[in-house]
Amino acid sequence: MLGKTASGIFWLFRYLERAENIARLIETGHRFTLTRNSGRQDEWRSILAALGTDAAYRATHADYNAAQVVDYLLRDKSNPGNLRNLIDSARQNARTTRTAITRELWEAVNECWICVNDGLKRQVREAELPATIDLIERQTAQVRGALENTMLRNDGYNFSRVGNFIERADSMARLLDVKYYVLLPSVSFVGSSLDNIQWETILRSTSAYSAYRWLYPGRASAMGIADFLILDRRFPRSLAFCYGKLTDNLRNLAMSYGVQSASLTEAERIYSSFASLTSASILEDGLHEFLIEFLRVNRNLAAMVEQEYRFNS
């Protein structure tokens, strides 16, 4: 496989994952707007911050008006990372990696692009927002389905998964970092129960709300949520889960290529470090510090994969 092709598939699934995260954050923000009377503007601000676009947003917009933020995230040309652009890039990558993906996967990406472009042709009115978000989520789910059901479990598949989980871990860590003050307004908060509204939004925006309720009925604590979102290997968006998958897929690559892989060694190191952590120790040593360090090693792992498999040179 060409290095360029590996890179193309890797980024195809990073873009797709990123687009899904945006859709989910918008869904959460909108729900918040409907159910709460205060703090709405703050909520949109923290969503922009979790996506790393708050500063850029503020440079061109005066306030955090909901319709304006939603448009900014979905399709505003002043935001290069808007959802429409991400789907466009994903489709462009699928076109350039057409020889390495199945027809079914290509068609799913192409259809996703056609539908999302159609749905975002004009600014989405509030009345249409739920249907639009639903459309985006269904379309990206079809792409994932096509990948799972039709792709050979070869290097192309493994690169797609590596891209997917590096992006997912990155966005989970960012979201937690933006919200850590919600979990821990002060050190004395550790162990006490949380305000219902605040933790609900975090769990909703990671699709963890109902799972968490079942696992920890009636107990919302900073410790419980940190444990679930960072360390729980059953939850498919937790950092530990992502690294479990990353080690699997990087191991598959190293084995099929018959190479000693530095990126695999590094992923294994990070994965095993989760085993020695507890949510109590993370909160004690500082959640923010933990997340900043995690984001750094996660970025570094991406760079190692790129270099090891000759994505660019």
Next chain:
Amino acid sequence: MDAMATKPPCFDEMLNEDGTPRAAYAAYHKWFADQDTTHLKQKARDAEEFFRRTGITFAVYGDDDAEERLIPFDIIPRIVTARQWSKVSRGIEQRVRAINAFLQDIYHRQEIVRAGRFPVELLEKNDAFVSQMIGFTPPGGVYTHIVGIDLVRTGPDEFVVLEDNARTPSGVSYMLENRETMMNMFPELFSNIRVRNVSDYPKNLRASLSRVAPPACTGDPVVAVLTPGIHNSAYFEHAFLADQMGAELVEGHDIRIVDGRVAMRTTRGYQPIDVLYRRLDDDYLDPLIFKPESKLGIPGIFDLYRAGKITIANAPGTGIADDKAVYSYMPDIVEFYTGEKPILKNVDTWRCSEKDSLAYVLDHLSELVVKEVHGSGGYGMLIGPAASKRELAEFRAKLVAKPANYIAQPTLALSTIPIFANSSLSPRHVDLRPFVLVSPDKIDITPGGLTRVALRKGSLVVNSSQGGGTKDSWVIEDD
């Protein structure tokens, strides 16, 4: 004068003058008569949806709004019988053999020039003549691995060659996808009518390219398709063919010269390429030899080509056979190299470089089609009968200024085939581009080819860049 009176009578491939179907269309016409129009309209929409969903699109140069467009597809097939096809394919084979012999000759001893049958100026002053090819024979002696011969039909048995595409013919992906679409839409037709299969083309292309591996190739030949990139109008086809052949699709920046071989950057390191099917013009291929500013090509590839380290398909310098002034000599070329009369005729052609011809062309401009000798894609041509006074005057000035740049041909009575439009059949002009694969021991012609159709009533311009559409093209077994 009544416009209809000047219009030459043209041959309709589906219907006789009395409205009964011709033999080739007998079975199809019977089926069609039983169809419900609403149902067919739905099928036409389904076909468009199928193309959109599978992303079969092309880019139009200088068109910002619609960066990607669909080529309109018409659901009525082009049908020729096996008997008609056998003559056409013999003619194509003869012509392609002659073109390869001609290319071999002009880059070596130039016997045809010595024999006084071909003017040396057409080589010396021609940008498409690549002097670096002189004295070099490509692997297996094959110059044009992939050829498209553009034919038009003017009568029951009259297929005439309009153009040779020996450089980088495109459109084969539409031939293949049109058939897939038709089989999807109308499976019952294919169960009842024996239509010759076209789907082996990618397999044959790969096999054909593998047979011209360079001397440096040791194992199973590694084939790659070279594309100018995603913004090229034919990018879909490049990706499609690479995928169907199981070959990598590379761009210039994926390639580097490593240990004296042209190699592509893979996830395992640099891997040598044996045969490069390039969809890039000569000019951009090697900045060390051709355009120095080209970023699309591979610096140094030409030297390695001459050293037997890689095969380039088609060979550099084959574009000269596409030249429309060279075309006018094609009957002589066929006779010179094969010793036979040409099976397929040329269109009568006036070379404006010749004084008497130029005078004739200027006198009859409003009746003729004038083409640039190096032009392609329907750009830069004049269709006299359809041109305004101003266009005629402008073209007259161009002709007088640079006569050698132009040839002229009579307006042909191109055959028509109906398209399905507004719930009924309506005849439109068509051409046909069959695709030919050449390897050292074999010439392989896919039955049928790509039928292009001018969608506007009365129009003779079939190019997709100018609003033409396509049809599935069938060769059916004789009963």
